[in-house]
Amino acid sequence: MVSLPILLSAAPVAFAVSAETWDRVASCESSGDWNINTGNGFYGGLQFLPSTWAEYGGLQYAPNAHQATKEQQIEIAEKVLAVQGPNAWPHCSMVAGLADSEASGQKTEKRSESRANQQPEDIQNAAQTTTAQAVSPSSARITASAPVRGADVSTPYRQAGPWAAGYHTGVDFAVPTGTAVRAVTQGTVISSGWAGSYGNAIVLRHPDGMYTLYAHLSSVSVSAGQGAAAGQQIGLSGSTGNSTGPHLHFEARTENSYNAHVDPIAYLRSLGLST
Numbered sequence: 361m362v363s364l365p366i367l368l369s370a371a372p373v374a375f376a377v378s379a380e381t382w383d384r385v386a387s388c389e390s391s392g393d394w395n396i397n398t399g400n401g402f403y404g405g406l407q408f409l410p411s412t413w414a415e416y417g418g419l420q421y422a423p424n425a426h427q428a429t430k431e432q433q434i435e436i437a438e439k440v441l442a443v444q445g446p447n448a449w450p451h452c453s454m455v456a457g458l459a460d461s462e463a464s465g466q467k468t469e470k471r472s473e474s475r476a477n478q479q480p481e482d483i484q485n486a487a488q489t490t491t492a493q494a495v496s497p498s499s500a501r502i503t504a505s506a507p508v509r510g511a512d513v514s515t516p517y518r519q520a521g522p523w524a525a526g527y528h529t530g531v532d533f534a535v536p537t538g539t540a541v542r543a544v545t546q547g548t549v550i551s552s553g554w555a556g557s558y559g560n561a562i563v564l565r566h567p568d569g570m571y572t573l574y575a576h577l578s579s580v581s582v583s584a585g586q587g588a589a590a591g592q593q594i595g596l597s598g599s600t601g602n603s604t605g606p607h608l609h610f611e612a613r614t615e616n617s618y619n620a621h622v623d624p625i626a627y628l629r630s631l632g633l634s635t
């Protein structure tokens with residue numbers, strides 16, 4: 361989730377968002393656990409940053425969002441939505457249909473317009489990392505990284521083939537064994553180690569509610585429960601499990617389950633990496 365400092369005072373906008381929609385956002389952000397604190401720096405069902413929680417008046421209810429009631433968290437979220445728009449929950453707003461709500465239509469349209477005007481660049485070259493916008497250069501930090509650098513796609517997403525789903529649920533990057541595999545954005549390690557046909561694999565959960573999976577690794581260098589920074593090396597590529605040769609199999613998922621995959625290249629783009 362993104363929480364940017366408010367630079368302009370915006371007139372409050374009435375957003376017609378149903379409780380069901382907020383439930384879907386929470387389901388995506390936190391598996392619907394309104395009292396969650398995983399230690400990833402985001403709190404509660406809608407994964408507030410402490411600064412956002414304080415800025416929008418949450419402190420009247422609780423020191424941190426996960427200590428407040430669901431109703432209180434939604435009340436603060438409505439205020440965040442009115443000023444920042446659905447992009448405060450960049451991925452889960454799409455998953456939950458928050459971005460489609462009538463009142464937010466205009467903002468969303470403007471945003472996609474400006475995104476469409478960006479010139480695509482090669483993910484293998486210039487756009488290996490992106491840095492936070494709206495921060496001073498001295499505090500700029502890497503917020504996204506390609507999972508492997510300088511790699512071609514050898515098998516695209518959804519290519520038909522001999523997989524359990526009948527098609528490819530991720531994207532393969534052609535890299536030799538021993539290539540550094542990196543967390544595409546900040547996250548928490550959900551699992552790391554042997555995972556059957558995936559061989560040695562790592563699953564990360566990101567603050568936006570999304571999951572990424574890195575498979576067929578020759579070695580892993582993180583453990584479940586650990587945090588990972590964007591661009592941090594988490595393992596080395598390989599050909600373990602059901603694999604015909606060295607490559608990185610990379611997936612993006614809305615939930616930590618086999619059928620929750622989405623287009624991994626589109627997810628990398630949404631992180632600011634262009635392909």
Ligand SMILES: [Zn+2]
Pocket residue numbers: 515528530531532608609610
């Ligand atoms: Zn694959």
